[in-house]
Amino acid sequence: MIEIRHLTRVYDGVPVVNDVSLTIGTGELAVLVGTSGSGKTTLLRMINRLVQPTSGQVLVEGVDTATLPAHLLRRRIGYAIQGHGLFPHRTVAQNIATVPRLLGWPRARIDARVDELLALFQLDPATFRNRMPHQLSGGQAQRVGVARALAAKPDLLLMDEPFGALDPLIRAKAQADLRAIQQKLGTTLILVTHDMQEAVDLGDRIAVMDGGRLLQYDHPARILTQPAAPFVRDLIGATDRPLRLLSLKTVGDLAQPGDAEGPAIPPEATLHDALAECLWTGRTALPVQGGGIVTLDALRAEARPR
Template identity: 60%
Template sequence: MTTTPATENMIELRNVTKRYGAATVVDDVTMSVRRGSITVIVGTSGSGKSTLMRMINRLVPITSGHISVDGKDVMDVPATELRRSIGYAIQGHGLFPHRTVAQNIATVPQLLGWDKARMDRRVEELLALFRLDAATFADKYPHQLSGGQQQRVGVARALAAEPEVLLMDEPFGALDPVIRGKAQDDLLAIQRQFGTTIILVTHDMDEAFHLGDLIAVMSEGKLLQCSTPEKILTEPADPFVQQLTGTSDRALKLMSLLPLKESMQPIKPGLTYGLSETLNLRDALAEMIWQGVDEVAVENTAKAPVGSISMERLLQLGKRS
């Protein structure tokens, strides 16, 4: 077996190419995915982003190049074994219609030979994690769930066997905007809890900026740039990248990436309104405009003031962005 020394990178792609006849769908892509991070692959339809991701769990055969997961070359691991060790969630959720919610979630643990008590505990744990009451939902069938509930069950099933890697292909694409935003926040909270390495494919740049530690931009099979959200916005490597991120709201997008905690001013006594230090600058600005206040206290989780921020300061930071 080809094994590389353990590094901080969970997934390595080296010169990965996929051809169908004369057509090159993925063209010589090299990138690294850090352990415990979220990497979002974006691009227009036909850019090769889903094909690239599906080569990681060998749902699509690799034409040339090498992919390793946790130091092991994926071609040295039997495909069925590889797929059981990597969670996979897709748009439409891919739930088995004639299996209950509990049975759907337990699919991979059952294939791995877990005993019933262990499977039942894991199902209950995941239902609780996704705020789905076991007594209410465990025995329901997918058609009895809302779109948002189906999405949560789909992600729960992908996480059931405690994989270190989770691949997600447009998982929120079918959800309405309000449910979609909540689903994204749920994913961030769960990823922080488990430290799962996630690769997520989307065509939605706002989703990419909200979720990604790194954003990989693809076009016509090529990887144009793989950088932090800040660098994608401030140092686009290609005109297509700049076009994809947009120009009119660039300052607001950058403000959404900057934490209020790192931009606050010293504590100022007498301020009657407070904002959580966990907000980003864009949300802080929106809240201050909504409340009609020029200056607020910045509070920690215990609601104690740790600083302040003024409208003038926020606007200066926005212009600098």
């Protein structure tokens, strides 16, 4: 568990992070979202002490991080940034091995870990192990950056706009991969973005920042249906609210007994996908693969606050 208590950072007399408190449960994915300059990156960097807090505390599993040497703390916390930040003159394998080498892992264990991570990120180890960063596509480099951050099996992974530079298709794939890997490894993850849809798609909880302050910290459905401030409502985008709500649940959550015409939709598709399919094919109900149906009426009811 990560506890952030009254964290503040002042630059030139101005608080850019201002008395922020929040708790992130073990294995949860929290997203920090807000406009440019709202203090997201500064808050994230105070967690691994790349930025020293002016006041306040960060506790990781009950231990105040101020009591640990900063370089040791950073070896325990994975950190991935936009544009991946790979060392340009080191191979993919050497990049991924950075923290395990600092920790003095034996060679065989490092090699095995590198191959395991490459495979996990669907990069064939034999092909990619010895490539240089400039020989990778943007999406591949981004995956290597995340693999490097995960190499020493950190309990906590911090990610700053990790998907910012990716095109929309690769971005969606990278987001899905990250979610799957995070669930598989049970890593606690804090991710910064200014994309509200990314926050809704990925976050167990979303922290909305504005002017250094935390305006709201809650589950995506509550942020969408009960925004705590006008700024939060504006950030969500009022016209997108029903569609974002539908993207939170899957067809499997809403399936009911019955029969319907036409091709079936997979249970793991989102309700947003189901609505699009209904509209596109002019149907008022869709069969669900494996049994049952999802109806347009039920979708409509889910797209409204309760």
